[in-house]
Amino acid sequence: MASGAHRDATPFPPDGKNPDEQRPDRSAPGVPKPCALCGGSGLRVIVREDGAQFAAECSCQIARKAELRLRRARIPARYAHCELENFETRFHGADGTLTKALTAARHIADSFRVEQDGRGLLLTGGIGVGKTHLAVGLLRALIEQKGAVGLFCDYRELLKEIQHSYNPQVAATELGILRPIFEAEVLVLDELGAVRPTDWVWDTVAHVLNTRYNHQRVTIITTNYPNDPPALATNDAGEHSPRKAAARAAREETLGDRIGERMRSRLQQMCIPVWMQGRDFRQRVSSGFSVGF
Numbered sequence: 001m002a003s004g005a006h007r008d009a010t011p012f013p014p015d016g017k018n019p020d021e022q023r024p025d026r027s028a029p030g031v032p033k034p035c036a037l038c039g040g041s042g043l044r045v046i047v048r049e050d051g052a053q054f055a056a057e058c059s060c061q062i063a064r065k066a067e068l069r070l071r072r073a074r075i076p077a078r079y080a081h082c083e084l085e086n087f088e089t090r091f092h093g094a095d096g097t098l099t100k101a102l103t104a105a106r107h108i109a110d111s112f113r114v115e116q117d118g119r120g121l122l123l124t125g126g127i128g129v130g131k132t133h134l135a136v137g138l139l140r141a142l143i144e145q146k147g148a149v150g151l152f153c154d155y156r157e158l159l160k161e162i163q164h165s166y167n168p169q170v171a172a173t174e175l176g177i178l179r180p181i182f183e184a185e186v187l188v189l190d191e192l193g194a195v196r197p198t199d200w201v202w203d204t205v206a207h208v209l210n211t212r213y214n215h216q217r218v219t220i221i222t223t224n225y226p227n228d229p230p231a232l233a234t235n236d237a238g239e240h241s242p243r244k245a246a247a248r249a250a251r252e253e254t255l256g257d258r259i260g261e262r263m264r265s266r267l268q269q270m271c272i273p274v275w276m277q278g279r280d281f282r283q284r285v286s287s288g289f290s291v292g293f
Helices: 002-008 059-072 096-111 131-146 155-165 174-183 199-214 242-249 255-259 261-270 281-286
Strands: 043-047 053-057 120-125 150-154 186-190 218-223 271-276
Touching (some): 059 131, 131 218
Antiparallel strands (some): 043 053
């Protein structure tokens, strides 16, 4: 009897837990059920017309990987809803530039990895016209539909993180912060030019843009500043006169003022410039319109 009892004993693992009790009950509430297509294996058997069979990744795994890439893209919660499909261009009073901008974004999405020049978008325009919505919508499309590895980066926060890394008590390094920016297959750089320019800011911008340009990586940029040369740039003979200086100071700052003309010129090679015009959506919402940008 003793030997028989020994043979019938359940061989529990060292932790003493019954392995059967550790298996999730698929019928219990909250426990995800296995995929109806692959049974949870992650692979499907595909049968060709000639009868040959081969294994292919199941759509459930493709969707899971896309969701993981989206989480790693660091899209802010405020813009998590933004897609190309819900970018509104037909509301009352909508400017035609919004339709052109959406068309340009869809062209980038459709031609990704087909046209290998790495060109992105430079979205310029006033506050609240939908630049960030469109940029995030394009980023999502490339991640979900093309399998791209993407990243959202706020220009102001990036510079703060780099400056913070100079503190000797901080473990982060400048290279460690910049490496994901350099290596992302698709990068959204939001609010370019929002930080007052200094030599250090210009050098940092040049480092980021030149690295991505040289590696032909798609960069999607938003900025509130007009895509024009520096307002102070002029070839007038009397450019240093007090009258001329006062006139230039009164002009609106441009993207060239904020990042330098050399880098603004580089952007014309890296990106398709798109001007977006319209009323601030926040004012439209407060006036009774419902448009999510």
